Amino acid sequence: MRNLLTTAATAALVALAVPALAEIRIGASLSATGPAAFLGDPELRTLEMLVADLNAKGGIDGEKIKLVAYDDGGDPNKARTFATRLIEDDEVVAIIGGTTTGTTMSILAVAEEAKIPFISLAGAIDIIDPVKPFTFKTPHTDRMACQKIFEDMRKRGIGRIGMISGTDGFGASMQAQCKKVAPDYGIEIVADETYDPRDADMTAQLTKIKGTAGVQAVLNPGFGQGPAIVTRNYWQLAIDLPFYQSHGVASDGFIQLAGIEAVEGVRLPGTALLVADLLAADDPQKPLVDAYKAMFESKTGTPVSTFGGYAHDAFLIMTDAITRAGSAEPAAIRDAIEATAGLAGTTGVYTFSPEDHLGLDLSAFRMLEIRGGTWTLVE
Amino acid sequence: MSELLQFLLSGVTVGAVYALVALGFTMIYNASDVVNFAQGEFVMLGGMITVFAHAAGAPLPLAALTAVVATAALGVAMNKLAIEPARGAPVVSLVIITIGASIFIRGAAQLIFGKQIHRFPAFSGEDPIRILGATILPQSLWVIGGAVVIFVGLWLFFTRTLLGRAVLATSNNRLAAQLVGINTPFVMTLSFAMSAGIGALAGVLVTPITLTAYDVGLAFALKGFAAAMLGGMGNPKGALAGGLIVGVLEAMTAGYLSSQYKDAAAFIIIFAVLFFRPQGLFGRQSTDRV
Numbered sequence: 001m002r003n004l005l006t007t008a009a010t011a012a013l014v015a016l017a018v019p020a021l022a023e024i025r026i027g028a029s030l031s032a033t034g035p036a037a038f039l040g041d042p043e044l045r046t047l048e049m050l051v052a053d054l055n056a057k058g059g060i061d062g063e064k065i066k067l068v069a070y071d072d073g074g075d076p077n078k079a080r081t082f083a084t085r086l087i088e089d090d091e092v093v094a095i096i097g098g099t100t101t102g103t104t105m106s107i108l109a110v111a112e113e114a115k116i117p118f119i120s121l122a123g124a125i126d127i128i129d130p131v132k133p134f135t136f137k138t139p140h141t142d143r144m145a146c147q148k149i150f151e152d153m154r155k156r157g158i159g160r161i162g163m164i165s166g167t168d169g170f171g172a173s174m175q176a177q178c179k180k181v182a183p184d185y186g187i188e189i190v191a192d193e194t195y196d197p198r199d200a201d202m203t204a205q206l207t208k209i210k211g212t213a214g215v216q217a218v219l220n221p222g223f224g225q226g227p228a229i230v231t232r233n234y235w236q237l238a239i240d241l242p243f244y245q246s247h248g249v250a251s252d253g254f255i256q257l258a259g260i261e262a263v264e265g266v267r268l269p270g271t272a273l274l275v276a277d278l279l280a281a282d283d284p285q286k287p288l289v290d291a292y293k294a295m296f297e298s299k300t301g302t303p304v305s306t307f308g309g310y311a312h313d314a315f316l317i318m319t320d321a322i323t324r325a326g327s328a329e330p331a332a333i334r335d336a337i338e339a340t341a342g343l344a345g346t347t348g349v350y351t352f353s354p355e356d357h358l359g360l361d362l363s364a365f366r367m368l369e370i371r372g373g374t375w376t377l378v379e
Numbered sequence: 380m381s382e383l384l385q386f387l388l389s390g391v392t393v394g395a396v397y398a399l400v401a402l403g404f405t406m407i408y409n410a411s412d413v414v415n416f417a418q419g420e421f422v423m424l425g426g427m428i429t430v431f432a433h434a435a436g437a438p439l440p441l442a443a444l445t446a447v448v449a450t451a452a453l454g455v456a457m458n459k460l461a462i463e464p465a466r467g468a469p470v471v472s473l474v475i476i477t478i479g480a481s482i483f484i485r486g487a488a489q490l491i492f493g494k495q496i497h498r499f500p501a502f503s504g505e506d507p508i509r510i511l512g513a514t515i516l517p518q519s520l521w522v523i524g525g526a527v528v529i530f531v532g533l534w535l536f537f538t539r540t541l542l543g544r545a546v547l548a549t550s551n552n553r554l555a556a557q558l559v560g561i562n563t564p565f566v567m568t569l570s571f572a573m574s575a576g577i578g579a580l581a582g583v584l585v586t587p588i589t590l591t592a593y594d595v596g597l598a599f600a601l602k603g604f605a606a607a608m609l610g611g612m613g614n615p616k617g618a619l620a621g622g623l624i625v626g627v628l629e630a631m632t633a634g635y636l637s638s639q640y641k642d643a644a645a646f647i648i649i650f651a652v653l654f655f656r657p658q659g660l661f662g663r664q665s666t667d668r669v
Binding site: 038164193195196199200201207208211224237238261 | 382386388390392393495497514589592
């Protein structure tokens with residue numbers, strides 16, 4: 001009996017080993033659980049789905065992709081350990097991941113030292129500014145969101161604004177970036193208030209902004225339930241000024257939480273993925289966005305999110321680079337990523353250069369306005 | 380003038396939320412001297428269970444009742460499974476057990492309810508009520524009303540009923556209470572059920588304003604705890620006053636000074652009060668016989 005088992009096990013091992021002649025090993029460290037799970041979970045599902053899909057189609061030039069994914073739970077220390085394990089034990093040729101800025105910074109240090117190309121899915125501009133040779137990222141930065149919003153304000157002749165920002169990482173970072181770029185657009189911030197993301201009521205801050213002389217519009221950088229409460233309070237106080245939210249709340253959940261009556265007329269910058277149905281037929285992003293949305297929603301049964309889109313784009317850039325490089329050597333992949341030009345993803349159209357490892361411009365954001373409880377594109 | 384009124388209404392709205400949470404601490408503290416750090420989780424469960432019962436098709440009042448009863452049952456279970464087995468342990472150990480229970484409930488809620496943020500409709504419409512140029516949401520009146528009703532109920536319970544006196548006696552000296560025939564295990568069970576029920580009711584009332592998610596409990600517990608300490612732990616009057624004072628202070632600081640100092644200002648006042656009156660504004664002076 002035991003002999004039989006051994007034989008069976010050996011046979012199984014041999015059977016498993018044979019097809020693994022040539023495979024491209026790509027590593028990932030994502031925060032599929034923990035506080036950033038709502039970002040990391042769709043990212044991991046997206047990667048697993050795309051790898052299976054690509055392998056079913058025959059892989060890259062006949063070579064299958066093997067995804068080695070770890071869950072760092074949002075802990076930068078774990079992310080560092082996993083990055084080391086990915087490179088030394090799993091011998092991956094490239095890494096996708098770093099759901100949050102914290103975990104990204106850990107992986108970045110390890111990847112740069114080992115000279116392994118790394119595409120981050122986190123927001124902060126510090127990841128690619130200054131440029132590091134092996135590090136790239138797919139999400140747009142909060143500075144770009146500020147620029148997009150200010151551009152729209154200028155078109156409407158708005159020059160003096162009030163800001164009400166969350167004190168969490170997202171809100172504070174965007175608040176700082178907006179204050180930095182406001183002078184470039186001739187925007188003056190005349191009121192600058194904050195709230196704790198757990199606060200129950202922000203009418204005091206909004207009343208103060210309302211009472212500030214010369215305010216022409218209000219901007220609310222924030223994330224989670226804070227912006228929904230701010231929007232409800234804004235409506236409660238009947239403030240009659242244009243109201244801008246950030247890309248942090250660009251989801252249908254925001255409309256439901258804040259209520260249809262309160263979100264009427266709110267503007268915010270969002271990605272093409274959010275308004276897939278509204279894109280023009282000749283939009284370069286349309287085929288990809290439609291395909292990803294359909295595949296993700298049929299496979300997982302949950303609505304597609306911007307965050308999964310970041311992972312989609314990272315995988316697309318990676319496989320595109322490996323195909324063009326014709327080799328799975330880390331250095332060749334890096335050079336090919338840097339040479340990416342005009343590659344349409346779900347977030348935007350990527351064009352990397354030795355000076356630019358983000359590859360997106362302001363056209364990646366679409367200015368959206370909520371009308372009658374649904375998204376519309378601002379022309 | 381209308382600005383001052385708006386700050387005041389904003390402060391009262393927030394303060395009533397704090398007061399509701401603070402009132403929940405009273406029962407367990409009075410029965411056992413234990414500060415129950417899972418109180419915020421009871422508030423979260425009140426909101427969450429209502430959301431899911433409502434989404435499953437139950438009318439709002441029935442969903443709210445389900446949430447209060449289910450959370451009260453959970454409070455009893457927590458007492459039976461976690462607190463009673465450690466009966467002889469010092470108060471500090473029991474407090475630490477409640478912290479463990481709160482982490483457990485939060486984790487379970489994350490698995491069962493998911494990580495999304497939820498809300499359900501306000502009880503009597505969403506249209507703000509205008510008073511002299513300032514506005515307040517009808518739901519805020521529900522919160523304030525709820526806090527006052529619970530306060531009056533607790534006050535009557537502790538001063539006018541035999542059972543309420545039995546709770547106070549148990550806290551004072553458990554052995555003596557047992558000797559005069561008070562069923563102290565029952566008093567403990569009752570206090571956990573009532574605390575959990577009050578917490579859940581608070582969650583039902585505040586969710587249309589504050590929204591809810593699996594992890595909101597901690598923030599509620601912290602502010603509610605601060606309010607209860609300011610007013611005097613264990614005193615329903617103190618909980619109500621402490622909550623409203625903290626809320627109005629925050630709103631006034633945000634309105635007239637800067638929202639950056641909002642939390643700091645409230646806590647500085649709390650420190651100052653506790654420095655001169657360690658038992659809180661309405662707390663009873665405790666003396667220990669040596």
